[in-house]
Amino acid sequence: MIYEGKKKIWSDYQKEIPDDHWYYVRSCIRQNFFPASERMFTEITRGVLGRDIYETPHHTTCGGIAYHCDTIPQETAMTIVARQFALMTEAGYENYAPSCITSFGNYAEILETWREYPELEAKIREDLWKACRREFKKPKCLAHSSDLIYHWRDEIAAKARFRLVDRETGDALRIVEHIGCHYAKMFPSKGVGGAEYPYVLAGMIESWGGQVVDYPERRHCCGYGFRQYHVKANRGYCVGNTVKKFESMEPYHPDAIITNCPGCPYFLDRWQYVMAEQTGRTYGSDGFGIPVLTYEELAGLVLGYDPWDLGLQLHQVAVEPLLDKMGIKYDPQAKYLGVDRENLMRPQLPEHLKCF
Amino acid sequence: MNLFDELQKDYRFKEGFHNCINCGTCTAICPAAEFYRYDPRRIVDIVQTRDNDAIGALLKSDTIWYCGECMSCVTRCPRRNGPGLVIMALRELSIRLGYFTESEKGRQMLPLTHIMTGNILKYGYCIHPKTFRWEDHKESGPVWKWHTEHLERSLARQGANYMGDGPGVLRRIPQESLDELKAIFDVTGGSERISHVEQCSARKAQEMGMSMEEYEREAFECCSDKHVW
DSSP states (O other): OOOHHHHHHHHHOOOOOOOOOOEEEOOOOHHHHOOHHHHHHHHHIITTOOEEEEEOOTTOOOOHHHHTOSSHHHHHHHHHHHHHHHHHHHOOOOOOOOOSSHHHHHHHHHHHHHHHHHHHHHHHHHHHHHOOOOOOEEEEOOOOHHHHHHTTHHHHHHHHHSSSSSSTTTTTTTEEEEOOOHSSSSSSGSSSTTTTTTHHHHHHHHHTOOOOOOOOOTTOSSSOOOHHHHHHGGGHHHHHHHHHHHHHHGGGGOOOEEEEESSSHHHHHHHHHHHHHHOOOOSTTTTOOOEEEEEEHHHHHHHOOOTTTTGGGGOOOOOOOHHHHHTTOOOOOGGGGGGGGOOOOOOOSSSSOOOO | HHHHHHHHTSSHHHOOOOOOOOOOHHHHHHHHHHHHHHOHHHHHHHHHHHHHHEEEEHHHHSSGOOOOOOHHHHHHHHTOHHHHHHHHHHHHHHHHGGGGGTTTTTGHHHHHHHHHHHHHHHHSSSSOTTTGGGGGGGHHHEEEHHHHHHHHHHHTTTTOOOOOSSSTTOOOHHHHHHHHHHHHHHHHHHHHHHHHHHHHHHHHHHHOOOOHHHHHHHHHHOTTTSBBB
């Protein structure tokens, strides 16, 4: 009976993901903090999987972070999004894939609000025409870019050179999946698996040979909180919530964490550094932290890309323990080199958190 | 002015406010309630009393600025309320009425507005390397200090198209697109909002005997100990 109920819940939260022809829009945070991840997304989807992923240089921020910092009115946020849809319409696409979870939530919220209040959609269309002389069609499908990697996860697995398996013991690596709050908490039906049983990252982990770690605070926010991070005075909120997650996951000894949100990998990585330096507390083994990866970085490792081409040198928590477990070869001397092996010096090492 | 009637004009309030049964599920799940002296259940309860004085006091308080807008409460409320959406409507009204300058956390609107709208109108991004200074973000660690010291070459190694033409990571957004963003701000009230926040903040800074620079720096950096448990 209960099993049947779960099957019904699960079937309610499946979403149709078209197999090709996507209009791609970038994330403000990810371009800053994990620039190679977005480059890897287009390289994997176009180059390895042969899909049509279109991008125009004219797209901008969706304004989502500013909106959730309460600095722009709802009408402004909606009209910026309407312009993004106009650019998609003009390019001849119908499937819209944002790289950012805040954006994904923003688009979902706006489309649902327009569906419920058509007079507001009409007002925004009028505003867009006044401001930009543009018109738009709404996307037929809205999917986050992690939904697309989830959709193609088995194709990636078929081309994999490495698996999420401990090379020495043969055991599946224990991976924590962290889903960005705005992926499905507001509109559970928009995410693969909904808000309670999201499967978008768990599906990738299982397909690539790992095992998913379940732990009590699995659904707790990373602690970003928009204004709680962007104002220096509020950052105790952020580190406090991140620590709650780490204290909860540590007894399960995760080998790595993967995320699908722009801010989460940055915060889960950097607050480990802050905790180590302020209190000496580390959450990995032997003084290391727990490596935190984006789903593109993990896909890239599985496919055999060089870790430094994936941008893993921009993490503060060392990723080498994970690379060693997976049996991935890397050149330690090349970690901080520039293009054509240009010498860019090396970052200073933290005092407590073990790094290379 | 009837403040409850004003709140009801906000689409987020229409979506997020139904009948609260005071169960406290939102507070149990709330990351802000973990950290701050904050109880979203109480906020929704105050709003549903429709007491004008009590709602007015909320609009002038620190309380409404504690929420991180993660929307975890929206998923879990058994009566389909969204306390996070109610908060967004309360903040909008607090800003519109100029009440936000009456609280320490509300005064953070000035630096936030400058950071966010400055980046959007100048670069087309909410966050941009030219304004995300390591000095203001030391938690980003020595690796980020190194990255910012070698910004252009490090970004090139990452495959970015930093400030370049055409598509790609951190590309320069064409001027005609930035002009369209400015036009959107002008038509939809975004530009007016920036001026309004600056004017209200200037009045408050004068009242507090501070220059605008001192006021903004204090709002960005200072945190009194009354907020946390």
